[in-house]
Amino acid sequence: xxxxxxxxxxxxxxxxxxxxxxxxxxxxxxxxxxxxxxxxxxxxxxxxxxxxxxxxxxxxxxxxxxxxxxxxxxxxxxxxxxxxxxxxxxxxxxxxxxxxxxxxxxxxxxxxxxxxxxxxxxxxxxxxxxxxxxxxxxxxxxxxxxxxxxxxxxxxxxxxxxxxxxxxxxxxxxxxxxxxxxxxxxxxxxxxxxxxxxxxxxxxxxxxxxxxxxxxxxxxxxxxxxxxxxxxxxxxxxxxxxxxxxxxxxxxxxxxxxxxxxxxxxxxxxxxxxxxxxxxxxxxxxxxxxxxxxxxxxxxxxxxxxxxxxxxxxxxxxxxxxxxxxxxxxxxxxxxxxxxxxxxxxxxxxxxxxxxxxxxxxxxxxxxxxxxxxxxxxxxxxxxxxxxxxxxxxxxxxxxxxxxxxxxxxxxxxxxxxxxxxxx
Amino acid sequence: xxxxxxxxxxxxxxxxxxxxxxxxxxxxxxxxxxxxxxxxxxxxxxxxxxxxxxxxxxxxxxxxxxxxxxxxxxxxxxxxxxxxxxxxxxxxxxxxxxxxxxxxxxxxxxxxxxxxxxxxxxxxxxxxxxxxxxxxxxxxxxxxxxxxxxxxxx
Numbered sequence: 001x002x003x004x005x006x007x008x009x010x011x012x013x014x015x016x017x018x019x020x021x022x023x024x025x026x027x028x029x030x031x032x033x034x035x036x037x038x039x040x041x042x043x044x045x046x047x048x049x050x051x052x053x054x055x056x057x058x059x060x061x062x063x064x065x066x067x068x069x070x071x072x073x074x075x076x077x078x079x080x081x082x083x084x085x086x087x088x089x090x091x092x093x094x095x096x097x098x099x100x101x102x103x104x105x106x107x108x109x110x111x112x113x114x115x116x117x118x119x120x121x122x123x124x125x126x127x128x129x130x131x132x133x134x135x136x137x138x139x140x141x142x143x144x145x146x147x148x149x150x151x152x153x154x155x156x157x158x159x160x161x162x163x164x165x166x167x168x169x170x171x172x173x174x175x176x177x178x179x180x181x182x183x184x185x186x187x188x189x190x191x192x193x194x195x196x197x198x199x200x201x202x203x204x205x206x207x208x209x210x211x212x213x214x215x216x217x218x219x220x221x222x223x224x225x226x227x228x229x230x231x232x233x234x235x236x237x238x239x240x241x242x243x244x245x246x247x248x249x250x251x252x253x254x255x256x257x258x259x260x261x262x263x264x265x266x267x268x269x270x271x272x273x274x275x276x277x278x279x280x281x282x283x284x285x286x287x288x289x290x291x292x293x294x295x296x297x298x299x300x301x302x303x304x305x306x307x308x309x310x311x312x313x314x315x316x317x318x319x320x321x322x323x324x325x326x327x328x329x330x331x332x333x334x335x336x337x338x339x340x341x342x343x344x345x346x347x348x349x350x351x352x353x354x355x356x357x358x359x360x361x362x363x364x365x366x367x368x369x370x371x372x373x374x375x376x377x378x379x380x381x382x383x384x385x386x387x388x389x390x391x392x393x394x395x396x397x398x399x400x401x402x403x404x405x406x407x408x409x410x411x412x413x414x415x416x417x418x419x420x421x422x423x424x
Numbered sequence: 425x426x427x428x429x430x431x432x433x434x435x436x437x438x439x440x441x442x443x444x445x446x447x448x449x450x451x452x453x454x455x456x457x458x459x460x461x462x463x464x465x466x467x468x469x470x471x472x473x474x475x476x477x478x479x480x481x482x483x484x485x486x487x488x489x490x491x492x493x494x495x496x497x498x499x500x501x502x503x504x505x506x507x508x509x510x511x512x513x514x515x516x517x518x519x520x521x522x523x524x525x526x527x528x529x530x531x532x533x534x535x536x537x538x539x540x541x542x543x544x545x546x547x548x549x550x551x552x553x554x555x556x557x558x559x560x561x562x563x564x565x566x567x568x569x570x571x572x573x574x575x576x577x578x
Contacts, residue, residue: 089506089545127453127490128502128546130559163440168449168488171544185441185448187487203442246508246549253550288507288545318549326511334510338544344487 002232003256004220005213005240009100016135019142022103028148030219034111035156039070042115046218048226050238054093055083055174055211056287056315057392058304067198068116068206077119079207080112081183082215084125084132085167085174089288089338090320093242094212096254098125098132101216102139106162108215110148111222113160116208122165124179133166140164171342175391176209178344189346190391213242235260235303243302245271247321248278254318260306264298266319278323282407286315288335289396291403292322311403327423328408329415332401333361339397350394353380357401365424369416377412378405426469430458434473444474448484452491461492489543496539497532499577502556506545512552513567518542520567521555524574538574 008017008025017025034042047062069075082105086094097105109121125133140162143149151159170188172178177191180202201207217239221229230238237259243266244254250272257266263285267273274280282292285302291312293300300310307314322331340354357380360373381402384394405412414422426434433454437447451474455466467481474481485491503521505514518529525533525540532539548554551563557577565573 086547087544090508090549091545092547092549095547126547128543128556128561131561166450166453168453169490169544170488182449183446185446185484187484244550246552247511252552284507320507320511320549322511331507331511334505334507338506342544 001258003240004224004232005097005104005216005242006100006256008104009096016099016101016139017103019103019139019146022101026223027103028107028146030222031107031110031114031148032154033222034114035154035158039115039117042111042222045221045226046115049217049221049229050226050233050236051214051217051221051229052237052304053211054213054217054241054316056088056289056313058314061210061214064198064210065112065116065208067196068208069199070117074117075205078116078205079202080109080116080118080121081179081202081207081209082109082121082123082212083174083176083179083209084123084129084212085179086129086212087126087169087171087174088316089335090246090284091244091287091316091318092246093244093254093316093318095129095132096242097212097216098129099135102132102136103143104216104219105136105212106139106143106148108218109162110153110160111218112208112210112215114158116206118208119160121160121162122183122202123162124165124167124173124183126167126173127169133164137164170344171338172344172391172393175393178391179209180207187344189344190393192390233259233303235301235306237304241302241317243270244318245321246318247283248275248323248325249273249321250275260301260303262299262301263293263319266302267298267321271321274321274323278325280321281324281326281328282322284315284320284322284400285312286317286319288320288338289313289393289399290315291399292407293403294407312399325423327365327421328404328411329361329364330421330423332404333358333365335400336361336397339393343393343397347390347394349384349389350397353384354394354397356380357398364412364415365421367415367418367420369419371416373416374405374409374412377401381405426455426466426473427458430454431473434470445476448474448476448481449488449491452481452485456492460498461495463493495532497536499538499558500556501538501540501574502543502546503529503540504544504546504552504554505542508545508549509553514553517553517555517565517567517570520570524570538577 043065051061052058172188173182178188182188197207241259255270282294336358340358343350345351381398384398386395434451
């Protein structure tokens with residue numbers, strides 16, 4: 001089984017390959033190839049590879065690039081942003097790529113930048129990833145010294161700069177238009193769309209924002225072609241995926257597997273099943289803002305379409321497992337506490353609604369639940385549905401809530417009836 | 425007054441961004457690195473350098489979780505309170521931590537040694553529960569080892 005994303009990452013926790021060793025393993029080959037191609041040819045390869053964004057929304061990467069104005073009349077500077085603001089609870093995949101193989105990200109960024117003819121890139125990194133910051137800074141300096149970055153890259157006439165931007169922390173910065181505001185030195189409130197960032201983004205200029213894992217796939221597509229890339233996957237979209245599991249499983253961790261691996265295989269073979277003495281009750285397949293799935297969904301393939309058909313989302317592909325010794329109401333309270341706190345306060349359904357939901361959940365956990373509480377929670381899931389809010393934070397926030405009300409209804413009712421949390 | 429070092433570090437950022445305003449978050453982090461926190465006075469001084477009002481700067485400062493607008497201790501303890509850590513024993517760990525230090529979340533110990541803050545998911549969920557002290561990540565934290573970890577930070 002091929003593992004392009006993690007092939008250079010030492011499994012013993014050692015540091016990443018320095019530049020010379022990375023080059024020896026075939027590193028930066030895709031930059032040499034790309035610079036001999038037209039930008040349009042690269043975008044075409046990426047579109048044919050069926051690479052979809054790995055940050056949660058799953059948009060076609062090649063299609064996104066095709067929206068960028070090209071040619072001599074296009075506005076400049078154009079920007080590329082690597083979204084390394086990994087703050088989705090339960091998600092820990094980009095940390096591995098950033099700490100384990102920073103040159104792979106830089107290589108992917110150069111190729112992506114060339115395809116859209118970007119002039120400047122920022123890596124938007126969360127502040128808590130201190131080791132990643134250190135390793136990435138070193139790798140960027142090495143890439144400049146070897147003329148992969150800067151003026152006239154490898155004598156091609158193409159110039160491109162990468163800067164590292166370390167955030168000051170807020171979940172909203174992961175939302176792409178919030179991220180743009182944060183980079184401009186503002187509060188990370190979302191912007192209204194259209195215009196979309198590929199046309200008018202950072203400082204009003206064309207901007208492509210991609211998740212770290214998405215960009216890390218790009219060199220391999222250029223090196224091996226789109227047919228090879230689609231053959232890595234078990235389903236309709238291309239590539240491998242970094243899957244993860246946390247919670248009370250025997251071996252929590254991360255694994256690079258073919259896109260479309262089943263939940264059962266990830267949970268039972270790779271994570272080793274549930275810990276002794278606990279049973280599976282449900283799981284959030286791709287981070288905190290995805291709907292719960294349960295035991296009946298174990299044979300669902302973890303790809304964009306199949307998880308959606310089952311009523312949830314692939315999201316970031318890192319699952320959070322709920323066991324029978326953990327209170328589902330308490331878990332949802334924890335999630336809504338997070339979303340309510342991290343709401344930027346820009347639109348009413350989100351700041352008011354999530355806060356209200358959080359207070360009701362807290363009351364249920366503290367034995368102060370009342371008749372009618374569940375209807376109020378259900379109201380909030382509709383009030384914050386897609387189309388009612390400025391950005392995707394609130395619709396994502398109510399996904400675990402609405403599915404918990406469906407799958408764990410009896411547990412919610414028991415909290416109200418017994419005026420206590422049965423797990424406390 | 426900003427010190428010459430602070431000013432120099434702030435001005436070095438101008439090279440990487442097209443306007444002054446864009447570096448305000450980085451500039452507040454620079455001040456915080458030198459002074460531990462960002463006071464009203466330092467916001468006013470920064471405003472002069474960046475051509476922004478104090479209110480504008482405060483609006484930005486208060487938005488971000490890791491810009492401190494109050495004095496903090498010598499060491500910052502960030503304890504992850506997100507979902508995977510919660511499942512894996514956050515409540516017990518947090519209880520141990522705050523009773524050991526004798527402060528609530530958000531508080532600073534009387535000797536000025538530690539400030540304890542909750543933090544959103546630290547992205548190390550396969551090693552929950554987790555916390556950071558300054559720049560060091562501590563994973564799979566055993567509540568019984570809390571005292572031992574804290575001892576390393578004088």
